[in-house]
Amino acid sequence: MHPEHRVEDLLRRSAPRVLAALVRHYGNFEAAEDAVQEALLAAATQWPRDGTPDSPLGWLIRVASRRITDELRSEAARRRREAAVATRAVPDELLAPAADAEDLRGSDDTLTLLVLCCHPSLSPPSQIALTLRAVGGLTTAEIARAFLVPEATMAQRISRAKQRIRAAGGRFHPPPEDERAERFRAVLHVLYLIFNEGYTATAGPDVHRADLAAEGIRLTRTVARTLPDDGEVAGLLALMLLTDARRPARTRPDGGLIPLAEQDRSRWHRAYLDEGIALITRTLARAPIGPYQVQAAIAAVHAEADRAEQTDWRQILGLYRLLEHLAPNPMVTLNHAVAAAMAGGPQAGLALLEPLDADERLSRHHRLHAVRAHLLEMAGDHDGARTRYLTAARLTTSLPEQRYLQERAARLIPDGE
Amino acid sequence: MKYLLLIHSNPENWGHPTFLRTAAARAMSSEQRAELSRQFETLMAEIVESGELVGGEALPDPAQTRTVRVRDGVPAVTDGPFVESKEQFAGYFLVDCESLERATEIAARFPDAGLGGAVEVRALMQHSGQEM
Known part of the structure; x- marks a missing residue:
């Protein structure tokens, strides 16, 4: 090094x-x-x-x-x-305490700090910034670069976050027993957001952000060492590893997105896949089930297929049903619909989307239209699919997603048009 | 998420802050005008302190604008803004906030929005993306 x-x-x-x-x-x-x-x-x-x-x-x-x-x-x-x-x-x-290098108190302290930084009085962007600085040891300049804002803006966000914690009476103490579960959930959510900021970064100007995925994994590993029996911590770590394993295959050299079904799986990061699969298998056998574990299990099923066609969609469908029961939200329903279509045909998936149309917020979300486009394409309705892909492309605020959706739409133009 | 807040205002004679120069503000008492300025300063202090304000710039009198069109390879330069309207583009703020709802809430607190003008909320495109 x-x-x-x-x-x-x-x-x-x-x-x-x-x-x-x-x-x-x-x-x-x-x-x-x-x-x-x-x-x-x-x-x-x-x-x-x-x-x-x-x-x-x-x-x-x-x-x-x-x-x-x-x-x-x-x-x-x-x-x-x-x-x-x-x-x-x-x-x-x-x-x-400096004398003993890797004592237990060190990792307990890290967890207590994480709980403090993810204080409920803070918005997620502030929780993330403070966590990265106080626990991750990143400088304000590094965090600002990762989030593409001026350093002064980030410094302000961090100092304001600390004042809020103080005003809200937050202290460096393990949370009281009755708040424990909820505060830990908030920590895991922030770690997931940090990871996701990095993972979704594509090439080009976002290259600094990619480090955030590694930082999310590093911090989650620390928590997992402190709470080795917590199934959700292990589940989150496994989910991160299994997701990050796909990073080398998820973008083209020009930054374009490659969907899961078309990724070159030989480029997936083998060590992360093995570690993630082993971790989630071990955890599912002994811990009470939770949403991160189910998501990790879904990622593991994908990881176990050498080619996209070998994916065990029935098993994934079962896991999405379970996830929808444990942590219902519209994004889960969208993924559930894809799994239903892959396991039982496009009509099964389209039927699951119907109730979502009534949700006004979701009807303006590109993902609903992108999933419906995909299912209509599967069903052979190319005109319908093309319209939906273009609607989704208009609604997304992500440049690589927009490009991907426009390309999918362009593929469906009949010859001679 | 980053959002551009585009301030459209209609001051009687150009100057910043534009909201104090609108017909509606000029008809107010000096206490009311001072209150408008206070509201604006409170908003600025709040979004600076929260770390939501990323930046912003004020623009000069639209009469100083030039619009350039190239036709048949020849640039045609006209004086004045591209879009003709009573309300003029007076400046912008760039904010980084949690949601479109929060950006809208901030936009609604710009005095220009309440004095015959409007604040346009535009999301910025990101380079991040989720594969599908």
């Missing part, structure tokens, strides 16, 4: 532990998070030049502590009060 990458990797892994140590000691999440970010930036410039210190965690905690005491002291001075917490010396107990 390149020395700079090694430093970066070390810093990213250390970030949540340094932050947890500081928050635990100083109690001020906002100030601690800023101090850690500054310490990480200092390390990123100094370590590749001067060498990595013997105790990287100790170094980061020391530098971040100095920043936070300076900050708290000047704030205290501003208020003309004695700075009770501000001592220049770094307390021993702060450095103690």
